Amino acid sequence: MRSRLSLPARLARGLFLAVMLAWSVGPILFIVMSSFKRQVDIFVYPPKLVFTPTIDNYLKLTTQWKGFFDAMGNSLIVALGATVLAGVVSFLGGYAYSRYRSRLTSWTAVYMIAVRVLPPIVVTLPLFPVVDRLGLGDTHILLVLLYATFWVSLNTMIMKNFFDQIPYELDEAAYVDGASEWQLVHRILARLTLQGMAAGSIFVFVFAWNEYLFAMIFTTNRAKTAPLILSELMGAVDGTEWGVLFAGVTLQLVPVVLLVTLARRYLIAGLAAGAVKG
Numbered sequence: 001m002r003s004r005l006s007l008p009a010r011l012a013r014g015l016f017l018a019v020m021l022a023w024s025v026g027p028i029l030f031i032v033m034s035s036f037k038r039q040v041d042i043f044v045y046p047p048k049l050v051f052t053p054t055i056d057n058y059l060k061l062t063t064q065w066k067g068f069f070d071a072m073g074n075s076l077i078v079a080l081g082a083t084v085l086a087g088v089v090s091f092l093g094g095y096a097y098s099r100y101r102s103r104l105t106s107w108t109a110v111y112m113i114a115v116r117v118l119p120p121i122v123v124t125l126p127l128f129p130v131v132d133r134l135g136l137g138d139t140h141i142l143l144v145l146l147y148a149t150f151w152v153s154l155n156t157m158i159m160k161n162f163f164d165q166i167p168y169e170l171d172e173a174a175y176v177d178g179a180s181e182w183q184l185v186h187r188i189l190a191r192l193t194l195q196g197m198a199a200g201s202i203f204v205f206v207f208a209w210n211e212y213l214f215a216m217i218f219t220t221n222r223a224k225t226a227p228l229i230l231s232e233l234m235g236a237v238d239g240t241e242w243g244v245l246f247a248g249v250t251l252q253l254v255p256v257v258l259l260v261t262l263a264r265r266y267l268i269a270g271l272a273a274g275a276v277k278g
Contacts, residue, residue, distance in 0.1 A: 090151075151200075
């Protein structure tokens with residue numbers, strides 16, 4: 001039987017959860033509410049919790065910053081492309097690291113993680129002359145490759161943990177039944193590691209959707225993403241229109257919030273299963 005918590009313990013836990021909820025949700029609520037306020041009411045003190053909503057900020061965003069919605073489309077293309085590419089490579093890489101263990105794979109795994117912990121700017125700057133020489137600057141394919149590469153190492157290790165939990169006896173049984181290795185991988189193992197792929201894909205999508213540094217360095221116009229337009233909103237010559245900025249941030253938050261909300265069951269189950277050693 002579970003031991004019941006004392007009243008002070010329950011109060012302390014409830015207070016802690018309330019503080020964490022306010023810490024996490026508070027800034028988002030402030031941004032969303034401010035996007036429906038007039039400029040003069042956004043930073044007024046004490047804050048106005050009851051106000052007459054207006055959509056003027058969204059109308060200004062549509063008329064004065066039309067490039068924002070093109071940038072949102074670029075962000076979607078890049079995020080989906082990076083998610084698919086990183087997912088495929090990480091799945092195959094995780095299978096290889098789990099089923100073909102050797103001293104060489106152990107060393108390459110250490111190298112992959114070591115590269116991942118380096119600051120992105122260290123990896124980015126040496127790539128600039130190479131990208132320029134290949135003519136890949138300001139293209140979607142470049143950002144897809146960069147974002148997928150940046151996350152594939154960590155996702156590969158996540159997938160390796162999932163493959164490690166699947167007993168090798170299952171592989172042997174499939175081979176005895178006449179299945180090829182490719183049939184084993186895409187018909188059996190892919191289904192058993194679906195939660196891991198879902199968890200990793202969410203991480204890649206959120207990173208690619210919000211990433212700023214790579215996009216700032218390697219894009220100028222055609223492949224410009226939404227975070228770059230938001231930075232331009234902050235640095236407008238005639239001053240920052242906070243209401244319009246918050247409207248843009250709110251729209252940029254919507255896809256990520258919907259994705260995490262709809263896929264939270266797979267995300268939590270994936271992370272929990274990946275944390276348990278088989």
